[in-house]
Amino acid sequence: MATTNQGKLKSLYTQLPAGAPVTSSDLARLGISADLAVHYARSGWLSRLARGVYGRPGDTLALHPSLTLLQRKIDGLHVGGKSALEWYGLRHYVSQQSILHLYGWTTTRLPEWFVRRFPSEYHRKRLLDEQPDRPLNVGRFENREGAPLVSEPERAILELLSEVGVRQQLHEAREIMEGTYSLRADVLEQLLMHCRSVKTVRLCLQLGHELKLNWASKLDAKKLPTGSDRPWVSKSKQGLLVLKP
Numbered sequence: 001m002a003t004t005n006q007g008k009l010k011s012l013y014t015q016l017p018a019g020a021p022v023t024s025s026d027l028a029r030l031g032i033s034a035d036l037a038v039h040y041a042r043s044g045w046l047s048r049l050a051r052g053v054y055g056r057p058g059d060t061l062a063l064h065p066s067l068t069l070l071q072r073k074i075d076g077l078h079v080g081g082k083s084a085l086e087w088y089g090l091r092h093y094v095s096q097q098s099i100l101h102l103y104g105w106t107t108t109r110l111p112e113w114f115v116r117r118f119p120s121e122y123h124r125k126r127l128l129d130e131q132p133d134r135p136l137n138v139g140r141f142e143n144r145e146g147a148p149l150v151s152e153p154e155r156a157i158l159e160l161l162s163e164v165g166v167r168q169q170l171h172e173a174r175e176i177m178e179g180t181y182s183l184r185a186d187v188l189e190q191l192l193m194h195c196r197s198v199k200t201v202r203l204c205l206q207l208g209h210e211l212k213l214n215w216a217s218k219l220d221a222k223k224l225p226t227g228s229d230r231p232w233v234s235k236s237k238q239g240l241l242v243l244k245p
Helices: 003-015 024-029 034-042 063-073 081-087 112-117 153-162 170-177 185-193 198-210 214-218
Strands: 047-050 053-055 100-104 120-124 138-140 149-151 232-236 239-243
Touching: 024 034, 024 053, 034 053, 047 112, 063 112, 081 100, 081 149, 081 153, 149 153, 153 170, 153 185, 153 198, 170 198, 185 198, 185 214, 198 214
Parallel strands: 100 120
Antiparallel strands: 047 053, 138 149, 232 239
16 A cells, blocks of 8 residues: 555544544545545455445444434434433433434435444424424534534423324323423423424323423413314324323
8 A cells, every 4th residue: 555545544543533434525525535445445444334434444333423424414313202311311211222213304214334233213203393404402412512413301302292102102201201390391382382293282281281290380381382172183003192172
């Protein structure tokens, strides 16, 4: 291998953090062309994860940098719902192999290299009136630079409730909600005002009052999009869900 190539490879290893995947575009910014990246992969100096995605050979990929790479490619992608609540310590129990719940705006499939290492489910969901480049109450985890995007707890609980009757069982959602006494009522109310799902709004209000959570008494239901005066009824494999206005 030429001295110039050796220098580029050494520079790459210096700048590429352990556990972080890198794209062809990233490599190009480091002076490594697509052809040279292929040469490195064939020679065993880079590990090819997928077309245009590489990592250090023998490296174990880390979740956070892998997520941030995907978030550059998929509009609105963020950790949400049950997973976001778990990240913030709001959970009923920890499963032996937790599924990572990711939400985004576009119809897409998570790449095989990611799902194989990090069991995940992708949900295309437009639960709120918002823009994909400015999602409401989504930010860097623990406000750390370079951390993946994650729903704040108030948004995450609505994402969880929106899945009830679809992928999420009501009894588990209720058990998780029992621990949400610290939610910010003003933030939750603003999110509910932008919510497109009558089911989610009604279920949030109903469970909040049933569980006597502090934030529930502070919400002004008259401001919220609860739909018509008729009960909201849905039948699924999990049974009949009836939500009063």
